[in-house]
Amino acid sequence: MSSKRKQQICELLKGIETGDPASVEVVNEAKYIQHNPHTQEGSIGLAELFQRLSLSNPRVNIVRVFEDGDFIFAHTEYDFSSSKIGFEIFRFENDQAVEHWDNIQPRRGPNPSKHSMVDGETKAVDLNKTEPNRLIVHSFIDEVLIKGRLNTLDHYIDGSNYTEHNPSMSDDLSALKASLSQPGSNGITYKKNHRLLAEGSFVLSVSEGYLNGVHSSFYDLFRVVDDMIVEHWDTTEAVPPRAEWKNDNGKF
Structure with missing residues (x-):
């Protein structure tokens, strides 16, 4: 650093x-x-x-x-x-x-694959691939998470070498597919991506949507290797009602 x-x-x-x-x-x-x-x-x-x-x-x-x-x-x-x-x-x-x-x-956690919410790789590599990796995650967010084209999931995630840090999911992509397949009031719904920040192999996505019907903010950190997503961390936070805000700038 x-x-x-x-x-x-x-x-x-x-x-x-x-x-x-x-x-x-x-x-x-x-x-x-x-x-x-x-x-x-x-x-x-x-x-x-x-x-x-x-x-x-x-x-x-x-x-x-x-x-x-x-x-x-x-x-x-x-x-x-x-x-x-x-x-x-x-x-x-x-x-x-x-x-x-x-x-x-x-x-929360560890998850079913015994990973915590923060362990795993920490150092950004492939700094010359920052922009290509940003584009890969942008396409994944848009096509899979927002548009729900789950049949393209394998185009973006290397399932045989994937490490998942979400406390409710495992390295097996079936849990992710199941959650994204649920109706909006019972699962995860991504509506809009607000920001993508990247350094080398790491890309952070800031998105807005709903978790079990609750207006929420999704921060997803991806590690990309050889043009495939191989590791994922995230946090989800409910967006409070406007009356509770202490400033006027909005969550996003």
């Missing part, structure tokens, strides 16, 4: 452990756009959040961190009063973060 911006974000997230307001100095308060609907705008909102969280003696582990242009995205473990797994996205202008998105869910 050589990027200055990556280091800045790691220091920011580790500030949750101490509640130190200095950890949020990387945030440009005048420009900062907060998309976590439970957090107020600006570094003051973050400082207050970090100070409150620090009272529960939290632990933060940054498992993976990647860079895509002006974006830093990280895969994290949080141990507050309970254990949670999250994805964090920050957009930079120069040396300061000016926009933030995240998606956090309670830790």
Whole structure:
């Protein structure tokens, strides 16, 4: 991890452990756009959040961190009063973060294949294939997850070498097919992809849809090798009702 911006974000997230307001100095308060609907705008909102969280003696582990242009995205473990797994996205202008998105869910698992929500490969390779890998995941999200063309699943996922980290599923693709085949009120429905961030072999997708009829945000991290998806991690979070938002920027 050589990027200055990556280091800045790691220091920011580790500030949750101490509640130190200095950890949020990387945030440009005048420009900062907060998309976590439970957090107020600006570094003051973050400082207050970090100070409150620090009272529960939290632990933060940054498992993976990647860079895509002006974006830093990280895969994290949080141990507050309970254990949670999250994805964090920050957009930079120069040396300061000016926009933030995240998606956090309670830790569950291990799954039927004995994988946790965060273990597996951590280092991005094949940096020269960042854009081709982004396009592969874009096509997979559009064709399989949004349009539901499950007969093309094998075109994208190497089933013989696939590792699944979703706590409810196994490496066998039958569980994924079954979940995507359920009616909208009983399974997973992807409606729109909002963002794809990539560094080498890793691609993070930010999508919107429904889980068992509940309006939800889906963050999916894929590892791509030789033009096939070989590993997957995710978090799902319900989008709160508009009346509960503490800012006006929306989840996406």
